[in-house]
Amino acid sequence: MDVDVADRLDHAPADALARLLGDRFTTRVGMREQYGRGESYPHLHLPDAVAFPMTTQEVSEIARICSAHGIAMVPSGAGTSLEGHIAAPHGGVAINLSKMDRVLEVHDGDLDGIVEAGVTREALNHELRDRGLFFPIDPGANATLGGMAATRASGTNAVRYGTMATNILGLTVVQPDGTIIHTGGRARKSAAGYDLTRLYVGSEGTLGIITQVRLRLYGIPETIAAATCVFDDLAGAVATVTELVQLGVPVARVEFLDDVQVRACNAWSHLDLPEKPHLFLEFHGSPTATAEQADMAAMLARGNGGSDFQWTSSTEERNRLWKARHNAYFAAVALKPGAGVWTSDVCVPVSHLSDAVLAVRQDIDANGLTAPIVGHVGDGNFHVLFAIDPDDAGERERAEQVYERMIDRAISVGGSCTGEHGIGLMKRHHLVHEHGEGAVATMRAIKQVLDPRNLMNPGKIFL
């Protein structure tokens, strides 16, 4: 262990953690800074130390020590969270699970498996590929499965495959006092008692530390077909998707890029797409089924003013067609050299999506901001990528006002202040606005009873 014990961490717990973990426990400032922020979140909140457990038992021991000394615990994985989940505003010990990276079980016949929380999405899919299996939830970043569970992540495949909430069969959780519990099981469904799995999924580390995740797995589709289509306006794109979903066409992914994002992608990826709203679609199934789905999408798109419908089932062509979408984040970053990208998401009923996106676009433009919009249009979930000059406080402030209005509008039509990023530190005041005092009081009561001393990721979700 390093010797520069942080101000707020006493020697007794620091020594106990060092005895437990050896050089997998550190108070070095450089390491603490790595776990003080996360992506996109602007403020630094240093933990007092960082611990790297290798097993659930070690996490339990860490919790026992922290609990005995009243020390905050801040779990983390790949650090790709966007809402400051891994920052440590109350100090304490950052518990990073990235060394718990083993795929423990895969059951081909049952399409399930168990991973340690630190396994990344890409590592899991790499390991599954040879078995003809995959795990479909894809939030973009190469996040860990534990982090994806903790934030209730979803992403581009959610229209067809659901979110982390629908694809987790069970969890191993370490509670604040070190108790290890197992939720769920190997049954595909169960009506036995309270659904603790879904309670911990999306709890953002505030109730316990997820150390293992039991997942549903899927067979790799026989054919993956991709399509793109250009629209004069967003309304036509949304109508196309609404009709597809209503007809029960099992679209796997359907992504929207607005004209500003397309312009950014053209510049970044050297493309010459028409600088208008685009839909990017993906279909999974047999060759016949995917061809039929693509035909149906083309027909509906034409009926809604779509043009230049292209589709393919070759992998190479698919990658070419989807290139703009895959690089959307980097293109946004490059849009304004020197800027930092601050990204946020809301989710609205699909019938309100056009209005919601148009309103925020007008607001962005009226405030002289640079901010492309991309969306998981099948869910009504969209992201604004604010490119902000870090030295321009006024720009940040204007962006924050646009952001507040975007969230208010989403909630006013029955939507959510976050479809998939979580509450973290940034959206705590929106939680009550969205759910009402009564529901949030119920959430607080649960937090209070399961973490009575507020040691688990304190300061997150609740103000």
Next chain:
Amino acid sequence: MDVDVADRLDHAPADALARLLGDRFTTRVGMREQYGRGESYPHLHLPDAVAFPMTTQEVSEIARICSAHGIAMVPSGAGTSLEGHIAAPHGGVAINLSKMDRVLEVHDGDLDGIVEAGVTREALNHELRDRGLFFPIDPGANATLGGMAATRASGTNAVRYGTMATNILGLTVVQPDGTIIHTGGRARKSAAGYDLTRLYVGSEGTLGIITQVRLRLYGIPETIAAATCVFDDLAGAVATVTELVQLGVPVARVEFLDDVQVRACNAWSHLDLPEKPHLFLEFHGSPTATAEQADMAAMLARGNGGSDFQWTSSTEERNRLWKARHNAYFAAVALKPGAGVWTSDVCVPVSHLSDAVLAVRQDIDANGLTAPIVGHVGDGNFHVLFAIDPDDAGERERAEQVYERMIDRAISVGGSCTGEHGIGLMKRHHLVHEHGEGAVATMRAIKQVLDPRNLMNPGKIFL
């Protein structure tokens, strides 16, 4: 209000409830007996009175009165629960929501809607039909949506459409003290705070009273095709289904009837099916897609020893093919004249399904019992319908021993003591066996904090 106030209900709360509800509050023994048992559950536990609220506000007022006087509240709907959920072992007021039967909102474009808790599954689908929509969860009985939510019901369509847990966007819940909260919202997905919706779904009325349910809806499929197939043994049937699911074929329903159930159906419905294990399948989609799915199923079935594969997309033929499955319950009841049918379910990983069903079949036969087996084979969920002579205590006892062993075997392979019926009164001691002391202590802590005086459906889920 009726005058024969029950022993355990004081005049003060009875008068207050009568003032609130008029003749929608009763203490008549005949009415109390209707809410003392539910289906299949053998013992009678009378509530002291029955209340029939018309609005969420009235439910809140009832809760306020009951809470003020420390009176137990036992919510109910159609009374089709199988595990004694609506029985009142602690007396109190049965709160029956069947008069709250309005479909409040349907949003065609967003594929969602809100129903009051007392709307039945069939009434909802009747109302949706003209809009080209349907709600897929089908537990067999014409249950209410509130009851289906409270027990985390699923049924035959779950392979493709999921369970109540995946098809509810939000709830209105009356808490024990009368506080009304709203969970979820109209967004298709949200990462905003704890998932209270999934906490109340499956809580069996022990945390609060569900008064409104916000549902996902679906477009009626263009084509519904049905198929049946005969197998020499269950293993071939299970292998067929496993391969179908692995290949990503989106089977909508896949049901298994064992040879005893087929014999019962032949007698009841005057059929001449081979008295061997059968699979009943249903496919939803375009004419091309359903035909392709059926062809694939036929091919896989043949490879696994299946024969006599029949399929059709005509409604009339479909009803003929599926007749045996639709009437399975009545056929089981008729199997042994004078007997009562006691039905229970377990859920196991699909790879253990053959062994689990064969073991219970041998156990049934070795004990001289009459009990057909039907299953939602795509989920590993199966039901045993014990036909028991009510005057033969020994038979009941032998059935209970078979039942205990079936559950123990399910849990020993990572399965669940109930896939879709719930815990109720019958399976309380299995809850700890399945989830462990730690997880059940966590459930109890949540119960304690949300219902500190144990007024909500006391005696259910927990021993």
